[in-house]
Amino acid sequence: MKTGAKGISLIKSFEGLRLKAYPDPATGGDPWTIGVGHTGPDVHPGLVITEAHADDLLRGDLIRFEDGVRKRCPVISQSQFDALVALSFNIGLGNFGMSTLLKKHNAGDHAGAANEFIRWNRANGKEMRGLTRRRLAEAELYRGNA
Numbered sequence: 001m002k003t004g005a006k007g008i009s010l011i012k013s014f015e016g017l018r019l020k021a022y023p024d025p026a027t028g029g030d031p032w033t034i035g036v037g038h039t040g041p042d043v044h045p046g047l048v049i050t051e052a053h054a055d056d057l058l059r060g061d062l063i064r065f066e067d068g069v070r071k072r073c074p075v076i077s078q079s080q081f082d083a084l085v086a087l088s089f090n091i092g093l094g095n096f097g098m099s100t101l102l103k104k105h106n107a108g109d110h111a112g113a114a115n116e117f118i119r120w121n122r123a124n125g126k127e128m129r130g131l132t133r134r135r136l137a138e139a140e141l142y143r144g145n146a
Contacts, residue, residue, distance in 0.1 A: 001070060003062050006146055007082025011089055012036055014134045017054060021047040026123030037061070037089060061089065068093040072102055080105070083117075083142035090134065091120055114139045 003011075015037035021044060023029050031039040034047055035054030038061055049057075062085065069076070069084045076084070084105070088096040096102060101116035117139040121131040140146045 001066070001076070001078065001081050003066055003085045004078050004082050006079070006141060007086055008058075008062075010082070010086050010134075010137055010141060010146070011058075014086075014090075014130070014137070017051065019049055019051065019054065021045055024123075026126065026128070065089045065093065068096070072097055073105060076105075077144065079144040079146070080110070080142050083138045086138050086141070087117065087120065087135075090131075095120075110142075114142050117142065 017036055018034060021032045021034045023045075024031055024033065032043040032045060032047075033039050034043050034049055034057070036058040038054070038057040065085045065088050066081075068088055069081060073081070073084060084096070084102075087101075091099075099116065099120075101113050101119070104110075104113040104116060117135040118132070119135075121127055121135050123131060137146065
């Protein structure tokens with residue numbers, strides 16, 4: 001299974017496209033980000049890329065998160081997959097793998113899993129409005145309502 005158009009659209013709408021590296025909004029520093037939410041050791045202050053390079057980075061990043069979600073979720077619909085890829089893209093596969101949301105999903109408690117998205121609306125312990133909007137959108141996609 002690959003991320004569908006709705007999942008990619010959700011990720012792009014919340015991550016945005018930035019062709020110059022920028023610091024994490026919660027820390028004011030690491031991790032630095034570029035393109036469509038791309039982070040890693042290759043991203044540093046002053047880095048500038050093209051839109052084509054940003055698209056390549058996103059495709060590469062999606063493969064990693066798609067693989068991670070597939071490995072952790074043996075039974076999943078397309079809308080659930082897209083929402084969980086979008087979530088893990090933002091919070092990381094380690095956090096996703098330890099989440100109550102994942103446990104509820106795999107137990108078949110999809111309503112309970114959908115209600116867990118909102119718990120991931122903080123950065124550095126601080127509630128972030130943008131993350132709240134993103135989690136509500138991911139939960140709606142997970143439910144198949146987006």
